[in-house]
Amino acid sequence: MAVELDQSASPILTHDILxxxxxxxxxxxxxxxxxxxxxxxxxxxAQLVHVSRPVVIKGFQIPALKRxxxxxxxxxxxxQPISVAITPNGHADAIAAGPGGRLFFVEPFVEKVPMEKLLxxxxxxxxxxxxxxxxxxxxxxxxxxxxxFESPNDDPSEFGTLREDVPSNIPWVAEALGRNSDAVNLWxxxxxxxxxxxxxxxxxxxxxxxxxxxxxxxxxxxxWCLRERMYPHAVYDRSDNSNGLxxxxxxxxxxxxxxxxxxxxxPGSLPPEAHPMHITLEAGDTLYLPVGWWHYVKQSGSTTxxxxxxxxxxxxxxxxxxxxxxxxxxxxxxxNDETDIR
Amino acid sequence: MAVELDQSASPILTHDILxxxxxxxxxxxxxxxxxxxxxxxxxxxAQLVHVSRPVVIKGFQIPALKRxxxxxxxxxxxxQPISVAITPNGHADAIAAGPGGRLFFVEPFVEKVPMEKLLxxxxxxxxxxxxxxxxxxxxxxxxxxxxxFESPNDDPSEFGTLREDVPSNIPWVAEALGRNSDAVNLWxxxxxxxxxxxxxxxxxxxxxxxxxxxxxxxxxxxxWCLRERMYPHAVYDRSDNSNGLxxxxxxxxxxxxxxxxxxxxxPGSLPPEAHPMHITLEAGDTLYLPVGWWHYVKQSGSTTxxxxxxxxxxxxxxxxxxxxxxxxxxxxxxxNDETDIR
Numbered sequence: 001m002a003v004e005l006d007q008s009a010s011p012i013l014t015h016d017i018l019x020x021x022x023x024x025x026x027x028x029x030x031x032x033x034x035x036x037x038x039x040x041x042x043x044x045x046a047q048l049v050h051v052s053r054p055v056v057i058k059g060f061q062i063p064a065l066k067r068x069x070x071x072x073x074x075x076x077x078x079x080q081p082i083s084v085a086i087t088p089n090g091h092a093d094a095i096a097a098g099p100g101g102r103l104f105f106v107e108p109f110v111e112k113v114p115m116e117k118l119l120x121x122x123x124x125x126x127x128x129x130x131x132x133x134x135x136x137x138x139x140x141x142x143x144x145x146x147x148x149f150e151s152p153n154d155d156p157s158e159f160g161t162l163r164e165d166v167p168s169n170i171p172w173v174a175e176a177l178g179r180n181s182d183a184v185n186l187w188x189x190x191x192x193x194x195x196x197x198x199x200x201x202x203x204x205x206x207x208x209x210x211x212x213x214x215x216x217x218x219x220x221x222x223x224w225c226l227r228e229r230m231y232p233h234a235v236y237d238r239s240d241n242s243n244g245l246x247x248x249x250x251x252x253x254x255x256x257x258x259x260x261x262x263x264x265x266x267p268g269s270l271p272p273e274a275h276p277m278h279i280t281l282e283a284g285d286t287l288y289l290p291v292g293w294w295h296y297v298k299q300s301g302s303t304t305x306x307x308x309x310x311x312x313x314x315x316x317x318x319x320x321x322x323x324x325x326x327x328x329x330x331x332x333x334x335x336n337d338e339t340d341i342r
Numbered sequence: 343m344a345v346e347l348d349q350s351a352s353p354i355l356t357h358d359i360l361x362x363x364x365x366x367x368x369x370x371x372x373x374x375x376x377x378x379x380x381x382x383x384x385x386x387x388a389q390l391v392h393v394s395r396p397v398v399i400k401g402f403q404i405p406a407l408k409r410x411x412x413x414x415x416x417x418x419x420x421x422q423p424i425s426v427a428i429t430p431n432g433h434a435d436a437i438a439a440g441p442g443g444r445l446f447f448v449e450p451f452v453e454k455v456p457m458e459k460l461l462x463x464x465x466x467x468x469x470x471x472x473x474x475x476x477x478x479x480x481x482x483x484x485x486x487x488x489x490x491f492e493s494p495n496d497d498p499s500e501f502g503t504l505r506e507d508v509p510s511n512i513p514w515v516a517e518a519l520g521r522n523s524d525a526v527n528l529w530x531x532x533x534x535x536x537x538x539x540x541x542x543x544x545x546x547x548x549x550x551x552x553x554x555x556x557x558x559x560x561x562x563x564x565x566w567c568l569r570e571r572m573y574p575h576a577v578y579d580r581s582d583n584s585n586g587l588x589x590x591x592x593x594x595x596x597x598x599x600x601x602x603x604x605x606x607x608x609p610g611s612l613p614p615e616a617h618p619m620h621i622t623l624e625a626g627d628t629l630y631l632p633v634g635w636w637h638y639v640k641q642s643g644s645t646t647x648x649x650x651x652x653x654x655x656x657x658x659x660x661x662x663x664x665x666x667x668x669x670x671x672x673x674x675x676x677x678n679d680e681t682d683i684r
Contacts, residue, residue, distance in 0.1 A: 014353075051658045178389055314392055317395060318661075
């Protein structure tokens, strides 16, 4: 959810052309995905990047997979404060109703808690519970940021003591792309934590350490099916000392472009031209999620832990330009002129 | 010049969108090209394929580079008949005026001559000479075809005795693309031999063995600058025993889609939006010419020898669809309705 593509001046493709591209893409590629029984070589991974379709990779071994029990994590992190996203419904960075019933793009309230407390909350806060949801999803390079490669001592992390369990780089990815990772993130949530549908300008490697992750994916050429609109920006805040969270509009009324599709798995959420793919990752599975692919992510298991490595996408050649053209710019309508968020 | 892209149903992009894509592509990529001092690894080459821009590669060593003197070639091939393209002006597979002054896409007359005779003609037939031009450019996998990999004894070649000097596959290309070559071709011509501007649905590796090759290149997104039109098909034929060649329209009036730009280097041939690149290969140099790039090729030197390896392009993912969309289909006008071939 980091930097945005440059949409300064891209023209609008007609609906007919977008439909033709989507149909042709589906005819040529289908909705299936490849599963590799072991990590690819660098040359094999570079081919996968060129094809730019999701791939499940088995057998990518990192120390975290074997070590990260609750006890281990608590021992390693002790009283270290961890930035946790607090929302009323598990949807961080998502559309929600705010003052006056208007729809906003709402970022979570961020609370700093020790690992022990986070794990305790996740274990007790289950479906059907009305308590706010905690989700560690800071995704700012919370384990390693790109600074780490230039100056390892100048890349502070709340999870510094866990670095020995997580490689800063994946050799077959780094060699295939000719670059180091841009950010490595830790995610810890439970079945109430949801990531709303969006796309990132990164090549993404996503490994599940514990629990299960459920991805709903659409290719970049089906973005037009997701009805992106402009929403005013807001944050959740604790107005008092209670557990209650309220939507507080941001000053200066900044607008955020976001999909109006609340849950792509609800019937009627997507037009018939969309071809969502469903991929479930078990613990130990890794997903290659190519640049520009739309993804909606749920999880199951009382505590679901995952890691992801973002690599800058290739901006040379045509691919970057196509991604920009597919998203277009022009006069994006505001979400509040419509009533059809689904 | 082999198989055509599928343009059965692709919609037409507006001129505004084509101009935006071309400009954006040029802004992001410029008109420069990379030169590698030695062949890339498979992973490095896979990256280059993803970027899909021309690259000059030095130091790709094959036995032909050291061995192929005139004497060696004549000794190896003896009286073996070789298929040679004969044209009045050196333009094989190009637009030319035929009966009634109409323009045709004209294929060459093919004559079978021994290597000794071909080399003698090339050495004596120079610029300013009025004799027909001979150019070995059969490009049908004349050294190896894809059959070679399935059944090496079932891939006859006029140049079978030269195979020991030419690898059937290039290891770093085959590993990067995950496939064997589709065709390996030998080209022998002189400064009168010209290849008219066109694009191929192949990844192409092109190595100059002797002489110099001059490429004029345009990216796939600038194809709209080349004014492709439909031309009736014809072949050159020797109507009598003289040296004269005449344009003979093919039966059933088949139509060929071809660029109306006779020579992209002539002033005024291209609109200002086009950004042609010029690359000269010396003997020992190799060009990676990516799928869909438009190329016009001249040569210098009394005898210019080159080899090329075609590899099928990746049809999975978006790239193939973009190439189809860029070429479009729709109602391509006929070339003879216009008078502006340049």
